[in-house]
Amino acid sequence: MTKYKVLKEFRDKNTQAIHPIDSIYETDSKSRVEELKGFIGPEIKETSILDQKVETVLASLDGLPSEKLEEYLGQEKNGRNRKTVVEHISALLKVLNGEEYESGEVK
Structure with missing residues (x-):
């Protein structure tokens, strides 16, 4: 799953879960990422x-x-x-x- 930082609190329409600011939102759906523009930031790159x-x-x-x-x-x-x-x-x-x-x- 790809991770994104939440920029603006939102309720997920699919799960009804609330995602507060600065939390991490995970999805592999590119269309879902497009829908959430403005609510989530760019992909978080994992570093080692x-x-x-x-x-x-x-x-x-x-x-x-x-x-x-x-x-x-x-x-x-x-x-x-x-x-x-x-x-x-x-x-x-x-x-x-x-x-x-x-x-x-x-x-």
Whole structure:
């Protein structure tokens, strides 16, 4: 479903749900988006931690659970595949799994 920010409160004619200002409205119907012009803003683009600069990515990864780190590792390897990011995520996973990281960066 595509997400849109609500600009003006409205009641959905299909569900009768009230959508207050600043809430998120979800639909995949282009015709419904056209009907709601003036009530909803442009499509909200989902961003990922991995869309940021390397320094920002590295700082954002600390403290995440291993499941999320594994997900980000797969996304990075299949996407931009930045060596520093891949190595940092791998090091964090080793620490979380009780393994010692050999490069000396994280122990």
